Amino acid sequence: MLKQSRFPRLRLVSTVLATIAVGCLPADQAETTVPPATEEAVVRLGEEAAGQLVTTLGSRLQRAIGERGAAGALEFCSVEGLPLTAEVSRATGFEIKRTSSRLRNPTNAPDSLERAALDRFEAAAAAGDSLPEHVVQRTPAGDFRYYRPLRVQSLCLQCHGHSADLAEGVDIALAERYPQDEATGYEVGNLRGLIRVTVPRSALE
Numbered sequence: 791m792l793k794q795s796r797f798p799r800l801r802l803v804s805t806v807l808a809t810i811a812v813g814c815l816p817a818d819q820a821e822t823t824v825p826p827a828t829e830e831a832v833v834r835l836g837e838e839a840a841g842q843l844v845t846t847l848g849s850r851l852q853r854a855i856g857e858r859g860a861a862g863a864l865e866f867c868s869v870e871g872l873p874l875t876a877e878v879s880r881a882t883g884f885e886i887k888r889t890s891s892r893l894r895n896p897t898n899a900p901d902s903l904e905r906a907a908l909d910r911f912e913a914a915a916a917a918g919d920s921l922p923e924h925v926v927q928r929t930p931a932g933d934f935r936y937y938r939p940l941r942v943q944s945l946c947l948q949c950h951g952h953s954a955d956l957a958e959g960v961d962i963a964l965a966e967r968y969p970q971d972e973a974t975g976y977e978v979g980n981l982r983g984l985i986r987v988t989v990p991r992s993a994l995e
Contacts, residue, residue, distance in 0.1 A: 824934065829926045831994050836924070836936025836987040839882040843985060846878050847871070852945070860948040860957030867949075868967050872897060884993070888940070890983025894973035903927055904986055907937045915981045934989045940982040950976045 824832070854866035872895070879886045889900040891908055900908055907925045914921050925937040942950060948957035949964075952975055964971050976982060 824926050824928050828934070828994060832926050832934045832936050832989045833924055835884065835989050835993060836926075836938070839878070839884045839886055839987045840936070840938045840985040842882055843875060843878045843886055843888075847874060850874060855945075855948070859959070861959035861963045864949050864960060864963045864967065868895070871895070882987075884990075885988040887986045888983060889986060890940075890973065892972040892983075894968050894971050896970070898983075903929065903935060904937075904984070907935070907984060907986070911937075911939050911981055911984065921981065929988075932991055934991070934994075936987045936989060938985045938987075940985060942976045942978055942980045942982050944978050946976065946982070947978065950974055950982070952977075 850870070851863055851866065854863040858866070875886055875888065887898065887904075889898050889904045889908070891900070891912065893899055907927065910925055911921055921939050921941075923938075927935040927937075929935060947955045949960050950973055953961065956974070964974070973982075
């Protein structure tokens with residue numbers, strides 16, 4: 791009798807210990823695999839929202855450069871970039887954020903999950919591999935995050951390139967608005983950062 795009753799206890803203890811161990815992991819390490827069908831739905835919704843943000847910001851930025859030059863466009867990004875992102879978030883119904891390892895606006899600093907996503911893209915870039923088209927995460931709350939890479943385009947060099955590539959007046963504007971700026975020295979094709987779209991569980995039901 792003693793031999794038979796010992797094994798259920800051992801299995802129970804093992805289960806409890808495993809549960810405690812998982813609960814002690816940081817949120818980004820406790821991330822579970824996203825089922826393929828769910829990931830496909832998250833990617834579809836995330837792509838649509840991220841695409842709308844890129845189109846909106848891109849068209850407004852080009853207009854600002856045409857009207858005020860690159861230094862004026864820097865002012866546009868400083869004053870209107872976050873409000874425009876919030877406007878697109880409201881229009882799509884999904885929370886959207888831009889983030890990077892090399893910040894210009896400290897408001898865009900990555901949280902722990904965003905840092906994990908950045909690490910994946912940056913590791914691929916450092917190894918000379920093709921960047922992932924996207925990354926999908928499940929959050930501790932059970933929602934989902936979609937990430938899309940942002941690459942440096944030739945237009946970006948006016949405000950994000952090496953010092954010799956910066957447009958006239960940009961260095962002065964950067965010193966005034968972003969004295970701690972880390973977002974210069976890029977070349978065309980470099981990974982600039984990520985767009986993050988949060989897709990709640992309710993959007994998939």
